[in-house]
Structures are given as C-alpha cells and as structure tokens.
Amino acid sequence: MRTNTTPTRKQAPVINFACPSNQSGLTALIARLSAAVAEVEKWAPVEDRLSLEFSKTADKPKVKGGVTKAQQLISDGEPVLDLPATDWFFHTRDAIEEGRAKALAEAAAEDRAAIEQRYVALLADWDAQEAAYNSKKPRGLAHAKRMVSKAHRAWSAAEAAIVDYEPQTLAEAHELLAYAGLDGKRVFFTPGETDLKTIMRNAAAAIALHGLN
Structure with missing residues (x-):
C-alpha cells in the first residue's frame, strides 16, 4: 500500500479518472485504480526525460x-x-x-x-x-509533474476506497479477496497488513450476510 499519499480512512476519495459507465461498485474502483496507474506510466517517463534534460543544461x-x-x-x-x-x-x-x-x-x-x-x-x-x-526548464516539465502528481493522488484514493469497500454480494466478496491476493510484477494494489485485515473483515461480513443461511 502506498502509504505516503493514502487518504485518511472513510474520507470520500477524490478520483479524477473516468470509469466505464457500465461498471459499478468494486469493479469500478478497480478500473479507476488501473486508469490511475496507466496515467502514471504515461507521464512519469515524460517527467523523467524532461527532468534529465533540465539537469544537464541548468546549474542549480x-x-x-x-x-x-x-x-x-x-x-x-x-x-x-x-x-x-x-x-x-x-x-x-x-x-x-x-x-x-x-x-x-x-x-x-x-x-x-x-x-x-x-x-x-x-x-x-x-x-x-x-x-x-x-x-531554463524544458517546455512541458511543469505540466508533466502536475499530471504525475494527479495520477498518484488518484491511485492512492482508489487504493483507499478498495480497502474500505464493503462488498454487496458474495461475488463481490470473492472479487475483493481475489484482488487483494494478487501477486506478480504487474500488480499495483499492495495493501499492508492493517489494510488486509480491513478487507478480510469487510469480506467476512458480506459472506455472513449473504452466504450463511
């Protein structure tokens, strides 16, 4: 979990990236996180390239x-x-x-x-x-920095919202647990121990409500 920018729990997340209109609930939050990651991957290399150019041409x-x-x-x-x-x-x-x-x-x-x-x-x-x-700053550097910062904020907000999400169905409880347990190089949702406990409590509550009859 990227704790350096994660919003306070239960605070309404501010997410700036559009989500497909046919998605809702947990699926929408996951899509928003993926969109934020894509924006970081788009703008971070631009910022790095322009920053490197700047460092070579200007003395601090x-x-x-x-x-x-x-x-x-x-x-x-x-x-x-x-x-x-x-x-x-x-x-x-x-x-x-x-x-x-x-x-x-x-x-x-x-x-x-x-x-x-x-x-x-x-x-x-x-x-x-x-x-x-x-x-002497290269044209576009300030804009790239703003876009990277904006994307990181959206990424953190989506992570926080996923951690706090309360599944509405058994299918969502399964989706939440499966998503939290993903592993690999291209996994961008990495909750910490406290976050995992929150996710498990929320999933357990949904299972108790919808699956234990």
Missing part, C-alpha cells in the same frame, strides 16, 4: 556564504596536511533564512544592521539565480 542555484579558514591536520608520524581556505555555499533559500536568523540572534546590537544588509544581498542573489534556473 547556490549562493556563496563565505570562506572556510585554512587549517593544518597534524597526526603522529604523518606529514602535516595543509587544508587551504575554500568557499562554502548556501544550497537553498531556507538555509539563507536560517543563517540570517542565527547570525542576528548571536550578533551584538551594533552589528545587526550590517548582518541584515548582507543577508538581504544573499537572498537577492538567490532569487536572481533561481529565476534564471527556472527560465
């Missing part, structure tokens, strides 16, 4: 934060190792903001204006680099 933003001090490493019986001064960088905007907050908290009152001015300049540098970086 990084803002120089300062220079480390030159150092010497001394070990018994070993030659002295000189470590030269090197530049260090911020690799996210949040890291710059965190650096500013820390520097201001540790600074004397008379130094805070200069620190603030320095970090304003660093943030402006970051924003300029980020704008240039985003301008």
Whole structure:
C-alpha cells in the first residue's frame, strides 16, 4: 500500500479518472485504480526525460556564504596536511533564512544592521539565480509533474476506497479477496497488513450476510 499519499480512512476519495459507465461498485474502483496507474506510466517517463534534460543544461542555484579558514591536520608520524581556505555555499533559500536568523540572534546590537544588509544581498542573489534556473526548464516539465502528481493522488484514493469497500454480494466478496491476493510484477494494489485485515473483515461480513443461511 502506498502509504505516503493514502487518504485518511472513510474520507470520500477524490478520483479524477473516468470509469466505464457500465461498471459499478468494486469493479469500478478497480478500473479507476488501473486508469490511475496507466496515467502514471504515461507521464512519469515524460517527467523523467524532461527532468534529465533540465539537469544537464541548468546549474542549480547556490549562493556563496563565505570562506572556510585554512587549517593544518597534524597526526603522529604523518606529514602535516595543509587544508587551504575554500568557499562554502548556501544550497537553498531556507538555509539563507536560517543563517540570517542565527547570525542576528548571536550578533551584538551594533552589528545587526550590517548582518541584515548582507543577508538581504544573499537572498537577492538567490532569487536572481533561481529565476534564471527556472527560465531554463524544458517546455512541458511543469505540466508533466502536475499530471504525475494527479495520477498518484488518484491511485492512492482508489487504493483507499478498495480497502474500505464493503462488498454487496458474495461475488463481490470473492472479487475483493481475489484482488487483494494478487501477486506478480504487474500488480499495483499492495495493501499492508492493517489494510488486509480491513478487507478480510469487510469480506467476512458480506459472506455472513449473504452466504450463511
């Protein structure tokens, strides 16, 4: 079960992919899951290809934060190792903001204006680099990302709905148990232990209601 995006149990699932009009109940939910998987398989390779192209043509933003001090490493019986001064960088905007907050908290009152001015300049540098970086994104990458995300949400919603589904007939109880027990490389419904117990309880209730006379 893809728990990272699975909606809260009993929440009405939002599924964005059409289901054939002649299907209903569990069969419809399974069809919706299959449709969502198909959308992921359609758009994920597009996103991967465009992302790879982007990574080869654009450097991610990084803002120089300062220079480390030159150092010497001394070990018994070993030659002295000189470590030269090197530049260090911020690799996210949040890291710059965190650096500013820390520097201001540790600074004397008379130094805070200069620190603030320095970090304003660093943030402006970051924003300029980020704008240039985003301008190089391949056409269609943002759309592909949205479609993959949408498909994954639909996939998770369909999985959650199948787990919570209460069979209305013996045939549906059989269908639910058989589907939950599928195995193989092309199986995309993989409930966890808790989900399997929910499925078994729901199937057992249907069997008790419709099959034990």
